[in-house]
Amino acid sequence: MDLKAYLEERRSLVNRALAAWLPAVRGPAFRVVQAMHYSLFAGGKRLRPILCLAAAEAVGGGQEEALPLACALEMIHTYSLIHDDLPAMDDDDLRRGQPTCHKQFDEATAILAGDGLLTEAFYTLAAAAPRFQGREAMLLEVQELLSEAAGYRGMVGGQMLDLMAEGRRITLKELEIVHRLKTGALLTAATRAGALAGGGSRRQVAALTAYGERFGLAFQITDDLLDVEGEAAEMGKAPGMDEKRQKATYPALLGLEASRQWAGHLVQEALAELEPFKERAAPLRELARYLLVRRS
Numbered sequence: 001m002d003l004k005a006y007l008e009e010r011r012s013l014v015n016r017a018l019a020a021w022l023p024a025v026r027g028p029a030f031r032v033v034q035a036m037h038y039s040l041f042a043g044g045k046r047l048r049p050i051l052c053l054a055a056a057e058a059v060g061g062g063q064e065e066a067l068p069l070a071c072a073l074e075m076i077h078t079y080s081l082i083h084d085d086l087p088a089m090d091d092d093d094l095r096r097g098q099p100t101c102h103k104q105f106d107e108a109t110a111i112l113a114g115d116g117l118l119t120e121a122f123y124t125l126a127a128a129a130p131r132f133q134g135r136e137a138m139l140l141e142v143q144e145l146l147s148e149a150a151g152y153r154g155m156v157g158g159q160m161l162d163l164m165a166e167g168r169r170i171t172l173k174e175l176e177i178v179h180r181l182k183t184g185a186l187l188t189a190a191t192r193a194g195a196l197a198g199g200g201s202r203r204q205v206a207a208l209t210a211y212g213e214r215f216g217l218a219f220q221i222t223d224d225l226l227d228v229e230g231e232a233a234e235m236g237k238a239p240g241m242d243e244k245r246q247k248a249t250y251p252a253l254l255g256l257e258a259s260r261q262w263a264g265h266l267v268q269e270a271l272a273e274l275e276p277f278k279e280r281a282a283p284l285r286e287l288a289r290y291l292l293v294r295r296s
């Protein structure tokens, strides 16, 4: 399959759905909605929504139910990036090749835009209920799993552990826990939510969750590798920041070659989970392979 064409088509599908779900920039508090729009549409690969749609497809489901979940995932992801870039956290000036939200607007507006996107994600799930008539229990399960993945049991907890690890030597095991929570939880939630929305069996949902876990960890390792080897123009942000901040990373703990091999091993494990899905999992297969060659 042509992954590039597939990604372009999915990205524009997701962008259209996001534009439809997001409130219009008007009203007395328009500035915060403007900042939400700014960060959401400042670029981005739309990886989490695309994974969600591809998982729904792998179990034979349609896109109609998976799309609002896909949009909610991207809203949560964009909120986390806005907050991660704030001076109190990573203090970054550039994201997705554009000024970060607090640089374009101001710090208070960026905090509120993040809060607004996080809340809007759960509003979107609730407002999508009419698409799930007779399947409300599944929608509740998705809400529970997204809350778990985004909150202190997942991404927020991982971010806290990451901040607490600054300036301290941590073990590979500790690093894996940080990344499973900080980055992996939302990526895993994407495939699990897609499999549920698509009507997958328990066995299929478990396999696509296991795929998402391997994908999430491999994604983080390749993110660390890109920070060492990537080009600013392709990444939309400055490389070399991990070393500058003395962050614990896979290349720092394992070395470049062993990190590459570990990512390759995880991708093989992810691919093994897809075997029973045959051709319907072709996009998920290509997405996993893409991790090993991605440049942004």
Ligand code: GRG
Pocket (backbone or CB within 6 Å): 043, 044, 045, 046, 047, 077, 079, 080, 081, 083, 084, 096, 155, 156, 159, 182, 183, 220, 223, 296
């Ligand atoms: C502030 C609660 C809170 C959490 C922040 C996700 C995160 C947690 C921080 C981002 C820091 C970072 C660069 C992590 C590495 C992996 C990652 C999430 C990269 C960005 O995701 P992409 O590559 O970004 O999917 P795009 O812009 O393509 O959507």
